[in-house]
Amino acid sequence: MNPNWRSFLESAEANFAADATDVLDFGDASGELLAAGRQTVLVPLTHLALLSAEGEDAKRFLHNQLTNDINHLADGKAQHAGWCTAKGRMQASFVVWHSAGRYDMVLAADLLEATRKRLQMFVLRDKVKLAAGDDTVLLGLAGAQAGEALGDAGLALPEAPLAIAVSGNVTVLQIEPQRYIVAAPLAAAPALWQQLGGKARPAGVPAWRWLDVQAAFPLVTLATKEEFVPQMADFEKIGGVSFHKGCYPGQEVVARTQYLGKVKRHLYRLSADVPLKAGDDLFSPDNLEQAAGKVMTAAPSATGGHVALAVVQSNFAANLRLGSREGEPVSAIAVNPA
Template sequence: MQTATSTHWLTLSDWTLMAVTGPQARAFLQGQVTCDIRELTPGESRLGAHCDPKGRMQVSFRALATAEEQVLLRLPRAMVEATTASLGKYIVFSKAELSDETGHYRLRGLCGPDARKQLTEALVEPATEPGQWVTHDGGFIVTLDEQRYECWLTEAQAEILDQHFGQPTAGNTQWRLLDIRAGLGEVLPQTQGLFTPQLLNLTRIGGVSFRKGCFTGQEIVARLHYKGKLKQRMRRLSAACSDPDALLPGTLLHNGDGKKIGDLVTAAPSGPDTCECLAVIEDSALEGEIQIDHTFRAEPLSLPYTVE
C-alpha cells in the first residue's frame, strides 16, 4: 500500500531514450529544437520540443549532453517512431545520427521523502536543483524535485538497484500523475502537431530560448511570444472519472453549452473516482462549467508556476 510518506522504486516503461550522436550532434539540434543546446553544460538538462515549420510541436523531450558528441533525449516510448521521422528528415544533412537507446538503458523512478538519502546510500548523491543531473558508471540520475529522481541506468546498474530497493513496481501511472502535478505536459501520438510550445507552457519552464537563434518553427513561435496574445494555455484539472482510459490525449473539452473550449494533454488517476489531468483550455472558460468528452465534469487546480 502506498502512502504519502513511502518511498517508491518504479519502472518507467512508458518512456525511453534516444540519442543524437556525431561531430555535428549539438549543432544539428541547435538548429532544430526550441531549447538552447549550448546550455547543456555538464550537470544541466533542458526541456524542449521539435516543431514543424508552422510552430506546432511534433516531439517533446528532456535533453542532456552525455559527451561533446552525444545528446540524450528522454521522451515517451510511443513517440520513438515519430521522433525518428520528425528529426530524421533533417539529420541526413548533418554529420550526426539518431538512434533508439531503449536497449541500452533502463528507466527507473525513485520518489518519496527519503528518496535522496536512499539514492545517495545506494548509488550516488543526486544533484540539488531540479533539472540537474549526475552520472555514475554510465548511468544518469536526473533531479526533478527534492523528492523525485529519474534514473537512466545501464542494465547492470538497474539489476544492482533492483536488488537494493526490491523489485520495482509498475510506475507509469504514478509518475505521470507527478508530472501532471509538476505541470509537465508532453506530446503524444494523439496530440502530435496540435500544440505550440506556448500552449503547453514550455516558455514558462525553460523549454524555449528566444536568444539562441533560428530553429524549425522559430518564426511562428517567436511571433506568438512577442506579438501574440494567448487566449488559452495548459491548466491542471481534477475530473470526476473512475476510468482513466476514457481520458485520452486529444479528447475535447466543452463548456456547459456544448462549445469546444480545449484539448486534453494527459491524465492519470488520483483516487478511486477521480483523475487529474493537464489540458489546454480557454482562459475565459475557467469560471464556467468544464466537461471532458461531454461526460466528465472537471474543476481547475493550481500549477506550481504562473502561466499568465
C-alpha cells in the first residue's frame, strides 16, 4: 500500500490488520457491519488491486490467456474472467473492463505481483504492457445512497451492473445494483474520500467481504490459488467463462468438466459460530478420505457469528466441520441449488 494513502487513512481513524495491509475498521467494527446491511458505506478496498494491459496486442493477448471472451468486450463494459493453469485450476480471478484502449483488471491484492510476473512470461513478442496500478486507489461504495454520493462527487453513474462510467481520470464500476468500485488516482483519492463520505459511513474491509458473501462474489486469493476449476466456484454462472472462444490455458479441462457434468463441488454460503478465513479446510465425519471443502471468502456477520463462501463437495454439505472431522460445526447452503 502506498504510504501516503495509508497515512491518510490513519488520519481518518482507520485501524489496520497486524500485517499492515487491510483496513479492519474505523473504530466501530460491529456498527460498520450493521451499516453495510442497512445504510451506505465507503470502504478502502485495500484487499484488492488493479492490473492493466495496454498495447496493440493487448486484446489478443488477454483473449488467449483468460477464461472469458475479451475480443467481444465492448468499451465501457466489464466482465468476470479467470486465469487458469494448464490443469484448469484458477490462479487468479478478475473483473475486467475496457476503456480508452486499455484493459483494467481488479484482482486480489496478494496475487497482484505474482500474477503480473507470470503473465509477463507469456507476452513474448506481443506488443503488450502489463502494469500494476500502484498509483491507483480502489474505493468501495455500497448502499441505497451510493448513487447520490457518486453524483455529489461529480462522478457519472454506470448504466447497469458490469458497466463502467468514466469522469475525467476516475472510473466507476457497478458490480451489482447499489454497489460500486471506484478507481481513482492516488493524488485525487483523499478529496474524493471526503466527498463520498458526505452520504456514506466509512467501514473496514470485513464489511465489504460480508457484502461479497451476500452477493456470492467468488474471489481467488493467495490462500485459494490453484485450488478450483472455475465450475467448482460456480464461476461460469456469473458469466466468467466462455465456452465458445478459442484455446486458453486449461481450456480442455474446463470444457471437459462442463460437458461431462462431473463437477461434484460447488459454491456454498456458510455460517458458523467461530471465525472463518480464506483457505480454511472443511471436513465431514461422513467422508474419511479427504477434505470436503475449502473457504474462499469469509467475514463476521452483521447479525452475529461468521459467514463465508466456500467450495464444498455437495454430497457432504449437510454435515461439515471446520478444520477437522471433530471441529466446530458449519452450516452450508448452496448458492445455486441444483
